[in-house]
Amino acid sequence: MKRFLFLLAILLVAGAAGGWVWAQRTWVAPGPLAAPAQLVIPRGANGPAIGALLAEAGVIADARLFTAAAWITRGQGPLRAAEFAFPPTASLEQVLEILRRARPVQRRVTIPEGLTIRQIQPLLERAEGLTGDTPPFAEAALLPETYTYQWGDTRAALVARADAAMDTALAEAWAARAQNLPLASAREALVLASIVERETARPEERARVAGVFINRLRRGMPLQSDPTVAYAAAAGPLDRPISRADLDRDHPFNTYRIRGLPPGPIAAPGVASLRAVTRPEVHEFLYFVADGTGGHAFARTLEEHNQNVARWRALTR
Template sequence: MRRALRLVGALVLLAAALLGGAAFFVWRAVTAPGPLAEPAQVVIPRGGTETIAAVLRERGVIRDARLFALAAYLTRGEGPLRAAEFLFPAGASIREVLGVLREGRPVLRRLTIPEGLTARQIAALIERTEGLTGDLPPFPEGAVLPETYAFAFGDTRASVLRRAIAAMDQALAEAWAQRAPNLPLASPREALILASIIERETGVAAERGLVAGVFVNRLRRNMPLQSDPTVAYAVGQGMPLDRPLTRADLERDHPFNTYRNRGLPPGPIASPGREALRAAVRPEATDFLYFVADGTGGHAFARTLEEHNRNVARWRALTR
């Protein structure tokens, strides 16, 4: 009997030693540095542990998919493995990889919408942005604020669009609240329309207030705005023209043709940025009524038609 007890005890000790050795081996393997030579962003798909392990193995984050699956099972009490895009540090051990999958923050991608794009251009930009999912709802011209928006892989296009529209609503409300007195603008929408024209007229930050001042002066005098970008918008149907405007374009009967129609066009012609919005509601006080390109990327401003015609002649000489 004593011999039997001693044998059982010996077997128990041997089993414990084997288990302890195996546990030590597993722990050592799980905490050893991984194969990543440099940090890597990896999209982790929805699925079971085997699917995740296969992706990590393929991307070189781990060496042994079976060891990863075993470690995930043994530590399952620490939480589920999440599907998202994660950044894994160089040399990350399996233990560290599991920590990233359970507790790490997903990688944030960025979508930049430049100032002055039309709704059709913005829609095309959002549609081709990698990492976004789902259909893009239609949205009106000028509804989106040009800015950089962060998103996680798998976010919907609709969610990014909602944020961009909310940002424009807020920016326009803030600008309208700070408007100068006695503007010839009846509503925030009219300010948005004017800002879109200013945005398309000049890319020079220092000129926005002057351009706004010219258009405000013309509105006060009931003069046609005669803005080329409004005509280009009409001719291009919301997309950029690949040619100069012609006289026939300027004479075309269209609601957005500000050569034929006085006042503001019926809607925005692009999405203006914050600075163009500010310029529209706080234009520079000036008596300029005209401007034309000066050949340097900016514009020459004039108070009289005679002075403007001289500036036009200089511009035409430069373009010959």
Template structure:
């Protein structure tokens, strides 16, 4: 490499003349580069020559040789890093070397939405561009839905570990602020109920009210009768891709809250912070029933008769949608 640089410098001196070599080199150092628009690039490992070739192929620099010379002449400023970087348009050799030595690598983001199952989160991790490595086993509800920053080449196991730590911390903080006299005694039980609330409603303003309904049922010893638990059971821990049937509701399964009293043995999804807060600080209500209202929310009832009227309205909405005029 040093011989190559020395030869290059000799060529520069010969081309520009001994008296003008300094100004020629300065022009090469500060002249705008060929890159028309900003671009992200994963800078490869393998040494300076490999980096120079990759930069030239992406059009970030015009030719490898001036870049190699500039790198060698400024070697005291530090080594070049292999990572994903953002290069500005018209970046000069000075700009490019500053990025490679001092800029922060591109921060990618992976968002885990609320209410996903282990299977769904696993597929997200598998599809995340730039992540590498195997995905460690993790349990339902064990990771916190959130947006996680990572860099190209980061390990999937590290992201899972961070998401698990985030859930542990969220549970500790939220459990500490719980209301008194809840019908469950552990953060684990709160997590299980929060996963049900998360799957029951996508309306933020409804979470605490839905939680209040389930709290009332638990206090009365009633079955929760939550459709998402029956769907989770019918899909064997996945996402059911068809409507629930009467057979699903009647199925003898530990997660089917139409057949068991109390909470299922584990979460059915990963709840977010809002659902966790809802179950430890539920809305005070005398509702014990709810059913979809056709708007994305729910109609709530205090008595079985009121609930049956709400159900009848919902069935009519379903029929109208199935047979539009």
């Protein structure tokens, strides 16, 4: 190996007959990689180890040549440990440039709106490339969002970022809230936003649904939200229809039995739901029920609501 390095250096520096031309061609010649590839360079790997990894993955043709080129061009910077993306036919020059200066691969994990702790934890556990245990976190502590990370980042660091993102989003929504809301704190807004998030998946309905609950809170009416009943029964979405026993259950999260807000959130609300409850639609609706199209029918009176319920039941028979 030392003899190889020495001879290649002589060829590059001295430009021996044909040597310079050969070196230049080798430096920029297309490599053997047939399709885009991603490769993790582990911490502590030296030039020969990196060359072996690249050759095994088919990124380069000759590990010895790579090691020699890396040594000769060492003044251009160290080879970094990270996950890198290599394009097809990447030349030796391109490979070394990627290892020294390219942005590492940005992986992504998405926390969808409306999930509970029990649903978010396994999602983070399955995120490839994250390391370490998932630390404990409270219900609705993490903001639903797509988070980027690099191979080797910790789950604890990602949870901390998502926690800080929720704090920021909630503070911004609360600061921009409408006047005279029947909500005493940002925490209460978070609780109500979690209910709105579970009640409707339609963006155009969130502020209207929030307005219904605001109206009911102002009148001292029970919220009567089915998702809170499901949470009381299973700490999350039920895998069965809500039963009469569920509705009658004496539980602090059962908003058919309690008045006002439950003691905590029932899921992680997104930014849109936080904004909906802090700036709800102003209207006189007190009731809503599914309308059979994925949305809801809203009513001002119990009589109107009962008619909407009858239509819904006719559709589901």
